[in-house]
Amino acid sequence: MNPNRSDLLRLCAVLACLAMILVACGSSPGDSGATPTPNLTQVYETVNAQLTQVVLLTPTSTMQLAPTESGLPTPTVSLQPSPTMTRTPASLPTTIGNCDLAAAGNPIDITIPDDTKAQPGQAFTKIWRLQNAGNCTWSSAYSVGLFSGEAMTSQVAASLPRQVAPGESVDIAIDMVAPQSPGTYQGNWKLKNAQGGWFGIGPNGGSPFWVRIVVEPLPTATVTPPVPSATPTATSTPAVLANGSVTLKPMQKFDLDQSAADGGEDISYETNADGQHLLIPQGNVVAAVMSTNQPTWGNCQTANMSAQPLMVENIPVGSYLCYRTNQGMLGWLKLTSFNASDETLLVDYLTWK
Structure with missing residues (x-):
């Protein structure tokens, strides 16, 4: 209970008692003169006025209710972020590429x-x-x-x-x-x-x-019935048009049809900017590296030849090349020796008609 309310009730009780005492006493029996009897209505009005004054003077107390959770989200306090130090990344080593590529x-x-x-x-x-x-x-x-x-x-x-x-x-x-x-x-x-x-x-x-x-399978021989007065002949290797050996020096050309050096138009022996030595077909001449076995006319006829330069350093000594000259003649060229010190190249060759 509120303390102010208790005090008010006690005061009311005291005043009520005083009023009752005053009424009960009235006048004493020994008095000769008549004492006026107090007016009860006035007494009650006086008490009521006093009570009213007390009530008006007493401040009204307000009950404070304990806060309850409303279920609403708690307001978020925005905090200013503290400044952070920016670190400069350390220099990373350059990525090592792939050696094996x-x-x-x-x-x-x-x-x-x-x-x-x-x-x-x-x-x-x-x-x-x-x-x-x-x-x-x-x-x-x-x-x-x-x-x-x-x-x-x-x-x-x-x-x-x-x-x-x-x-x-x-x-x-x-x-x-x-x-x-x-x-x-x-x-x-x-x-x-x-x-x-x-x-x-x-x-x-x-x-x-x-x-x-x-x-490819070897061609099957076809037997032709003999014709009277005709003698079958086997296909023979064409006759040799030119053959021999020649020592070539860098920037020298050679004619495989005429066995002529300096000014020939079939093959050129040159060096490139890297110091590599090349055999370069001239004009419409084509060539192909074969093997260390001497090729036949038939081997060269079926060889897959091109006009690409051939690097001497990559052709084993003793290897044969098949070629087709500017005049359309087949032949072979053998890499007999290569002298790296004076850059001379010794070749053997044979051109069929």
Whole structure:
């Protein structure tokens, strides 16, 4: 209960008692004179007025209600973020590129393009041109090897012929022999780094480069009934038009039809800006690297020849080339010796009519 309310009730009780006492007493019996009797109405009005005055003077107390949870979200006080220190990132080391990354040369197939036709047991030399697309030099410890497919050679691995700096190209030659059975044969090859890890060409360095040939069945001999007074003759090798040996020096040309040096129009022996030595077909002359076995007229007739320059450093000494001259004559050229000190090249050649 409110303390002010209790005091008010007690005061009312006291005043009521006083009023009752005054009424009860009236006048004493021994008084001679008449004492006027108090008017009760006036007494009650007096008490009531006093009570009213007390009530008006007493401040009204207001009950304070305890706050209750309203279920509404509590206002969020926005705090200003304290300033933070900006750290300058430390310089990171430059990303090291891939040392073991190769790309196809231009062109990649120097000899034996895809689906070249070959006879059973025919020898040929496959030459790929690859470019070092990484950022490390390929040393002599790098090699090329058969990754999968048909080997078509006993030389299933070979070291690179020289060191190859980033951006440089190298020609890789492998002697092969066509299988005896007709069909399509493909051998997939890759490069190996000094630790023996495989890598190839393509954006991720995972694709192999390959050789693919089509071995055709030998033609079946057709027996022709003999004709009276006619003697069957076998097809013979054409007669020799020109043959011999010649020592070529850089920037010298040679005519394989006329056996004439200096001014010939069939083949040119030159060096490029990198110091590499090239045999370059002239005019409409085409050529192809074969193998270390001397080719026949039939071998050269079916060889897949092109006008691409041939790098001497990538052709093993003793290898043969088939060619077709400006006059359309077939022949072969043998790389007999190469002297790196004086840059002379000794070749043997033979041109059929």
